[in-house]
Amino acid sequence: MKPPPFDYHAPRTVGEALEVLADAGPEGKVLAGGQSLIPLMNMRLAAPARLVDINRIGALDTVTADARGVRVGALARHATVERSAAVAERQPLLRQALRHVAHPVIRNRGTVVGSIVHADPAAELPAVLALLGGTVRLARHGAPEREVPAAEFFLGPLESALQPGELAVSAFFPALPPGSGTAFCEIARRHGDFALAGVAALVTLDDDLRITTAKVACIGVGPVPVVVDVSAECARRPAASAASPAVAAAVRDRVEPEDDIHATAEYRRHLTGVLAERALRLAAERASHG
């Protein structure tokens, strides 16, 4: 469990980092929180020849929240975002989801953008970004930054639109629309483990407290986070009846879980339905109290 040899770079500025990454091409890998990358390297499952450690680039350690939404810089740790009152006010789903991300010691090191770029379909943050229709900002040496929508960013398990030579500098999570509520429900084998199934929900109500839109994002049940719009199934019903067997069935039909050593696909499908109901019920309740 020792990594093979690699070159180590510790740039101080984004520009410097981009230069190294451009030079390294496919051999380069960015180290931020290291909570996935370091174990992968120690187990020799990943062997990047050049490691670009961005931990000294203070300019990336930012979290800003305004009426438009929350922008999280590439060095912002899970714990910082989780504890930010400004973030919770503009987009409460982030804190709700982050509480399910592993354990406090991991959240103290791991980064939000790192988790998104890692693109694990079982992780919470890609689902949050996908559900909210957020974006990822990618930078490259000698080229303008590009803003990639979540729907185009997640391509498959551990596969994203990030190209060799690019650095994800921030992620943007749109603010909670008025009259809306969110929730994140998940079930793991142990507290803090990767979820067997998990569902993020966003519900928006009109002035009569009837559902106008209802969406869920499901984790661990497909190659990328699976976003299901169940507004039609909710059909302008009152908030209190956001969850229904029809909604659960619609979600179950859309997900494609697989068997693994912890659970069967059938059980995961069932759980996703149960959790969709629970998350929608909770989100609608929060929307009506909002």
Place this chain on the structure above:
Amino acid sequence: MTTSLFGERVQRLEDPRLLTGNGRYLDDLGRDALAAAFVRSPHAHARIREINVDRALDVPGIVAIYTWEDLPERIGEPLPLLIPHPALTHGRTARPLAKDVVRHVGEPVVMVVARDRYAAEDACDRIEVEYEPLPAVVGIENAVRGEHLVHPDVPGNVGAHLVQEVPSADGRSAAEMIEAAPHRLEFRLDIERSASMPLEGRGVYARWDPDDGSLRVYSSTQTSTSVRMAIAAKLGLPLPKVEVIAPDVGGGFGVKIMHPWPEEVLIPWAARTLGREIKWTEDRREHFISSAHERGQVQYVRVGFDDDGRILGLDVTFLHDHGAYTPYGIIVPIITSTQLLGPYKPGAYRVEFSSVYTNTVIVTPYRGAGRPQGVFCMERTMDRIAAYLGKDRTEVRAANFIQPDEFPYDHRLTFQDGRPLIYDSGNYPEALRMLKELIGWDEFAKERERAAAEGRRIGIGIGCYVEGTGVGPYEGGHVQVTSDGRVHVSTGLTSQGQGHQTAFAQIAATELGVPIERVSVVTGDTRRFGYAVGTFASRAAVMSGNAIALACRKVREKALRIAADALEADPGDLTITDGIVHVKGNPSASIPLSTVAVLANPLRYAFDEEAKRATQFATAASDDKPPVAEGEEPGLEGRDYYSPVRSTFAYGMHAAIVETDPETAEIKVLRYAVVHDCGRLINPMIVDGQIHGGVAQGIGGALYERMVYDEHGQLLNASFMDFLMPYATEVPRVETAHLETPSPLNPLGIKGAGEAGVIPVSAVIASAIEDAEGIPIMKMPISPSELFHLRRTASARVG
């Protein structure tokens, strides 16, 4: 005051050191040593065609690469079969490095020695081994089918087959008794593989002293004395030239009683061959695929019983998966087959097992050592009988208990130590009464109704066990009082975090009448004590505890004799308090033990003020007697051994309340209660800690842990990401109560406690889930996914 510390909740003396990071574990030693790493088989079963190391030779820092062909004959031959048994007709052991054929993923093939572990692993990556894959035998039932063989000369993959039969009092066989019984049941039970999984893996650090021709080896082991003998034999070294030390060991739980591991032979050999210090520290993946596993049985039960649930005949046939080799013999299935009986006395009993080879990691004792499987079998049987008769589960158990006036109770079976299975003492009805009170057994029906009214589903379960503890053959203790008044205790067995430094110091302080702060304890260091067996089978307190007490009594007797001379008193009138010998009822007539120690060692040379008092012109010794009297030895020290006629039998009863989620099938343990009797308690806090840790491990075995092998013999969850051990968040608070039925077999009246917590947990949790769900639970561990499917199957059957 140093009144008796025996039985007190003394804070663990080792904890300040261990909790502030001052422990010295294997990898803390030998900072400048070379590092070893191994190329291990990626195949479960394959023939080695060719090994090409050329590409590894130019890795910077490489020192040596060894394959089987490079080993001298004695090192390369198969490792010892530690515990032979007549029923183990086809015992097979591995060689330290594979020759020709590998039989499980993880079997070592090439050893690399390099400047550091990084370079060693880089070299391993570049070594090319060409394998010809052979069919892998995975799973107990595939093994007994015998279609493919793990060892070509072991037909049917059966390594051992053993039958023990105890007829009824009137001479009828179990089969006859079952046939004649008013009620009969027959069913199958399954229990999966798990493993000890200590926080610290294995590790070996060896240094050869070429000037002295001696070898010092540190090993993260549960038996330094036996590792020493194995190394001396393998390397052809005189025993006095080999020292083996178990430093702080970060948990063992059984896996480190297996020895000598390939690395325990290879690292010392390479250190001597190269004349360099070498260290190997196992990493977690290595631990998963090359250290031992346990559990893993399929059991077939036939039972006949009367209207009260009394078992008239019990017939158990089980298959035990012992993995690719049998270095530790068949101890685990023997324990299952004998300890299965627990606190009960069936009319007649027959047990038969086959222990089979598979292309998987070897199976050797893991905390509980075959008992969790046996208890699972017996306790599931008790619950099946209760369900069949519609009786309370505790009533059926009570109907089968051995009664307090029936001890010593002879089961007429042969136990794991080759001696008769005779229980020494116990009070099972009282333990059951206490447990029912502790968990609120009789009030649970109301609790269940209240929960149901809230849409919640809860159940209660119970499990009882008896554990043979403190197996022989012996342990020893050495106690020395030095002229500074300190007491130095040493014993040969090792410590892996049990709190021996505290418990043994309590015994010594109590026996000698000295403050505990003056007592220090050394374990597992062959420089201090060369004779020992090891720490396993809940034996350390019973074996070394009694040996140390006996050694202390020798020291005390000598101290009183010398003090009596000095005080011109009768030894019988003296006592020792707070490290001072004084005449009873006359504290002013006294002499400190430190002075007694000085007087005990007549000196020619003075090296400090204390020593002066023992020099030849300072004492008023008689001119007619030699300074060291006939039959005496210099110094205030004593050595003694404890060797019991047979094991002591501790026991316990556990109960749990679990909640299962009607929608998600999640399983949560709400309460866990333990009544435990290990005879006299040396330190109740340490015993409680043992139980808490054991229960946590048991919860792991019941709800989380399993070794997932695919059909090719690949272990799919060989990391802590996928092998789930419970966190603190998954372990309930454990409520404990103690009974103290002294063992009549040893001077201190104690029994072992190390494995107690883990033994019945799978049985208890299965019982509680079954109670909550109304679905028979016949396999453990159980996951929410499995419970979900059991519900589906059950409702389909009803529907």
